[in-house]
Amino acid sequence: MTNKPNIVYLLSDQIRAGSLPVYGETQIETPHIDRLAQEGTVFSNAIATAPVCTPYRAMLLTGRHPQTTGHLINFVRTRHDEIGLSDVFSRNGYSTAWIGKWHLHTGSFPEIGGRDYVPEGRDRLGFQHWRGYNFHTDYFNGTVNLNNWRNERWKGYETDALNRYVFQFMDDVDNDTPFCLFVSPHQAHGTPYEFAPQKYYDQLPTELNLPENVPEKQRKQSLNAYRHYLAMILAVDEMLGDLVAYLEKTGRAENTLLIFGSDHGTQGGAQGINFWAKKKPYEESIKVPLIMRLPGVFDGHRTCDTLTSPVDIFPSLCGLCGIQPPRTVEGYDLSDSWQGEADAFEQDAVLTMNFGATYDYLVDGDEWRGVRTKTHSYARWLDGKRMLYDIGADPLQMNNLIDNPESKSLADEMEKTLTNLMDARNDILQPATSYTDWYDAQRRVVRNAHGPLGDPEDEPDWSLLK
The missing domain is CATH 3.30.1120.10 (Arylsulfatase, C-terminal domain)
Structure with missing residues (x-):
């Protein structure tokens, strides 16, 4: 590509591929995710190779494996000498922003409810604009970090609030400056508080079904949790729809690589494992959605079966945008394979x-x-x-x-x-x-x-x- 496209990456949390209609779920409708798939490329082998929040996010943003970065568990502070995706894109003319859940710091750990803070500087891995938070599950009237050790409380539900921060950022970016924006809602992660607005529950069928691999002993608890889970997925779907509408309204849709993904799945009771569990080698935990749309590159309702791990996304985005990835990266540039080019490199496992x-x-x-x-x-x-x-x-x-x-x-x-x-x-x-x-x-x-x-x-x- 000769022109540098904008990048908007909607990174959801704990949404497994199999709970989306694009990947086979039949009990809900997600018109905006479906539209993205119809107009873009659906990845059928996107794998969360370490299906836990912090390890995945570190791999995504550094292109390096947990054995190198040290992100084996949650609430680990990222080393300041890690070179991140934002460092690379900002040095190539991009304005970069992170909005929403981060989880690459300790935040307020071991207290994981309410306010926390990710300090300015290298703890933010080079992102220039910041309306993030490390970890909390206050989905209604939660907080994001500003600068100077200040937080700001949003009004309403998280997916709506984070989009408002997204729109503010895009409004402030000069039209001649490409941007690389990550927005990461905490949905559909579990919470001890309210899960989602009632309007999303109203869109669900009265009775839900579970796959055969959920044993009888897990079904009651799993059915109850699945209702909350699907309601949050509908909220994320609407968030994506509002984001697409804003890109179209501002004339940016044609030159924006729009990506929808998730950091890991959820067991959902499968294999007799707790609904909200992940970190398992089963498909419910490791197979995640990944859908990309960029007119002329990812379009035409294509399916890409390239095996893609989190460490591959950073160098592949560099490849798409004509940017040299840093020598620290351990993942592969799969951009040619993603685009369906003949004889392109792929990994076998x-x-x-x-x-x-x-x-x-x-x-x-x-x-x-x-x-x-x-x-x-x-x-x-x-x-x-x-x-x-x-x-x-x-x-x-x-x-x-x-x-x-x-x-x-x-x-x-x-x-x-x-x-x-x-x-x-x-x-x-x-x-x-x-x-x-x-x-x-x-x-x-x-x-x-x-x-x-x-x-x-x-x-x-x-x-x-x-």
Whole structure:
């Protein structure tokens, strides 16, 4: 592309692909997500390779794996020497902005309700305009950070409020200046408070159904939670519609790469696991929506089956915009494959992972590594458990092939691939508490899979941009 397109990335939270009509859900209508899909490209193999908020977001914005950045769990402070997507785009003439949930800092942790703050400077990874917050689930009348250690409380529901901040930013950007904007609502993440306005519940059917892989013992709790979950998805859909309308109203739609995605899915009761759980190797946790629209590039209701992990998005966006990614990036530039070019590079498999039993602390248990290809999903837990599923023939993952003699050669092949992918990251499947020395008392990253690191507040080595 010769002209630099604007980028607007709507990064939702905990929306799994399978709960959207575009990916097969039949119980709700999402006209605005559907329209984006009809006018753009739907990615059928976008994988949240570490299906937890902080690890995913770090991969997205640095193009580096958790084994390198140290983002193994939530509420970890990002090193100041990380070179982020915003650093690169701002140095190439873009005005950059982050609006909404961040979760790449400690914020007010361990208190995770109400106000928190992400300080100005490198804690914001180079974003020039900021109306973000680290983490809270106050969906009605919540807060965003301003500058000078000040917060501002929004009025109404989060999706509407964040769009108002989006529109203010776009209004202030000169028409001749391209912009790269991320807006990240916390929906459809669970909350102990109110989930969504009543008008979205009114659009749901009286009775909801769950997939066959939700066992009877989980169905009652899961049906109740699914109603809240779908209501929040409808709110995000309307948010996207308002955003598209504003781009059209301001004459920017034709030169804007509009992206809709999510940081991970939710188990929804599948496999007998709690509705709001993620961090599992099952499709409900790792398969996320990814839809892009840019006239002349991503259009015509096309499906792209390229295996895409979070670390690939940063370099691929650079490739689309004619920008050289920094040498720190570990992901691949898949932009040619995304555009359907013949003989374009693709990866055959991606490494999937989870580092412990809980989201926010290093507690031993549930450590696993896995491999996801276009056709199969394999995982091995630290305790020896293994799984192998044919996700084409068995999308609900109800028939574990790991003990099937006919699948032994495939399982061996997947294990070999897993070993190679782990070796590339200098990764070891080990207890969560083995990573304790990766963090200091302020939850700053001081070590990674390659050894001790320098001062976590050092500036980046900007020569790596060249």
